[in-house]
Amino acid sequence: MAAESVFTWAAPPIKFGPGAVDEIGYDVAQLGVRRVLVLTDPGVAATGLPERVVETLRSAGLEAGLFADVHVEPTDVSVKAAIAYAQESDWDGFVAVGGGSSIDTAKAVNLLTSYPADLLDYVNKPIGKGLAPQGPVKPLVAVPTTAGTGAECTAVCIMDFLDLKVKTGISHPRLRPVLAVVDPQVTLSLPPGVTAATGFDILCHALESYTARPYDDYDRKKPEERVAYCGANPISDIWIENTLPMLARSFRTAYSKGDDVAARTDMLQAALFAGMGFGNAGVHIPHACAYPIAGRVPSGYHPADYPADEAMVPHGQAVVLTAPAAFRHTYASNPSRHLRAAQLLDPSVDGPEEDRLPEAIRRLMRDTNSPNGLAAVGYTESDIDDFVDGALKQQRLLTIAPMPVDADVLGAVFRESLTLW
Numbered sequence: 001m002a003a004e005s006v007f008t009w010a011a012p013p014i015k016f017g018p019g020a021v022d023e024i025g026y027d028v029a030q031l032g033v034r035r036v037l038v039l040t041d042p043g044v045a046a047t048g049l050p051e052r053v054v055e056t057l058r059s060a061g062l063e064a065g066l067f068a069d070v071h072v073e074p075t076d077v078s079v080k081a082a083i084a085y086a087q088e089s090d091w092d093g094f095v096a097v098g099g100g101s102s103i104d105t106a107k108a109v110n111l112l113t114s115y116p117a118d119l120l121d122y123v124n125k126p127i128g129k130g131l132a133p134q135g136p137v138k139p140l141v142a143v144p145t146t147a148g149t150g151a152e153c154t155a156v157c158i159m160d161f162l163d164l165k166v167k168t169g170i171s172h173p174r175l176r177p178v179l180a181v182v183d184p185q186v187t188l189s190l191p192p193g194v195t196a197a198t199g200f201d202i203l204c205h206a207l208e209s210y211t212a213r214p215y216d217d218y219d220r221k222k223p224e225e226r227v228a229y230c231g232a233n234p235i236s237d238i239w240i241e242n243t244l245p246m247l248a249r250s251f252r253t254a255y256s257k258g259d260d261v262a263a264r265t266d267m268l269q270a271a272l273f274a275g276m277g278f279g280n281a282g283v284h285i286p287h288a289c290a291y292p293i294a295g296r297v298p299s300g301y302h303p304a305d306y307p308a309d310e311a312m313v314p315h316g317q318a319v320v321l322t323a324p325a326a327f328r329h330t331y332a333s334n335p336s337r338h339l340r341a342a343q344l345l346d347p348s349v350d351g352p353e354e355d356r357l358p359e360a361i362r363r364l365m366r367d368t369n370s371p372n373g374l375a376a377v378g379y380t381e382s383d384i385d386d387f388v389d390g391a392l393k394q395q396r397l398l399t400i401a402p403m404p405v406d407a408d409v410l411g412a413v414f415r416e417s418l419t420l421w
């Protein structure tokens with residue numbers, strides 16, 4: 001089989017800057033829609049922003065409704081409830097106002113109201129049937145309110161399948177929003193705990209896509225076989241090399257001084273830039289490991305600043321917990337990339353070369369009061385076999401790792417992640 005010679009790269013049009021969200025009525029009206037549903041979660045709704053977006057849409061002559069019951073870290077049950085709500089009326093377009101939870105829910109609502117089917121029909125194989133949407137979906141505009149997922153750029157939506165005890169999602173280029181309205185002012189209300197967890201999601205998106213297996217290391221694909229994540233490529237790299245310095249200079253400030261507009265602007269821009277990179281290149285070991293970590297929450301772990309009614313390990317925490325160990329294991333696949341990433345993130349780290357990137361990550365975790373390893377969120381050695389099984393199910397991500405990843409590698413990564421410092 002010949003080596004791949006083609007990579008793909010896509011992104012939505014972007015409107016960025018303080019005040020951008022106040023122009024959303026004009027922008028949505030340009031899309032030729034008349035009736036628009038705004039989707040958000042109760043925490044974001046409490047900031048008043050979604051209501052403001054609804055008013056702005058109405059002022060532009062559009063009919064706008066509000067669904068404010070998105071579940072933080074969506075589940076199949078919560079997504080189906082949102083779809084059922086949306087199906088009670090005819091909507092020509094959607095606006096997601098929130099973090100990855102709201103944006104991902106809106107992507108699924110858009111697909112399933114455009115082409116009704118069983119949710120599992122569209123979900124990635126082997127858990128679902130992996131069917132492609134039959135045609136174009138309706139316009140979705142994303143207004144990210146966390147600096148984290150980059151979901152405003154990506155073609156995937158993730159949810160927890162409660163009965164199956166697995167987190168997976170739907171992945172297709174048609175899910176990508178048609179416009180991202182990215183306004184740093186809307187992130188000023190983010191509490192420190194969410195700032196930290198979502199900031200580590202940015203960091204891992206950046207580092208995983210920068211160290212991903214290169215696109216031309218795969219076998220050649222037919223056009224219909226091309227996947228949303230194609231491996232490290234020259235365009236994604238440019239975005240990531242510009243993401244890391246913004247995190248280096250602003251992550252700690254955004255955490256400790258939430259009203260610092262310059263730091264918030266850097267963080268939101270970093271989330272967007274990382275989304276431009278990983279949304280095409282892909283992510284690998286830490287994200288694959290995050291699925292079982294987030295999916296089997298030890299009762300009793302309630303992260304600061306997240307909804308208090310449920311025990312959960314938020315996505316960004318679940319991802320970063322195995323990152324220091326994962327990047328020690330991937331170091332040999334491409335030492336110069338790991339060293340460059342460490343240098344961009346924290347020029348002051350020294351010590352053994354294979355530990356510089358892990359150390360830069362650990363320092364940032366310590367400085368933002370992040371949990372010190374899997375043990376700190378309530379897991380023990382006895383959870384590791386289940387974690388390995390869960391991570392092995394994420395073959396879609398593991399094939400993006402720059403080295404072969406089997407049960408032994410994953411077992412070592414999880415074990416080394418029990419306590420980080």
Ligand SMILES: NC(=O)c1ccc[n+]([C@@H]2O[C@H](COP(=O)([O-])OP(=O)(O)OC[C@H]3O[C@@H](n4cnc5c(N)ncnc54)[C@H](O)[C@@H]3O)[C@@H](O)[C@H]2O)c1
Binds near residue numbers: 041073101151156
């Ligand atoms: N589609 C993708 O490409 C992609 C990528 C990474 C993660 N994800 C998914 O995204 C979800 C996580 O999203 P997230 O990390 O952005 O957080 P989130 O959407 O789950 O929100 C986290 C918490 O912050 C609150 N919040 C959000 N914005 C706020 C603001 N401006 N002010 C005050 N409170 C605010 C919310 O109410 C919620 O309680 C997970 O389900 C994850 O799997 C998706």
Ligand SMILES: [Fe+2]
Binds near residue numbers: 149205287315
């Ligand atoms: Fe992520």
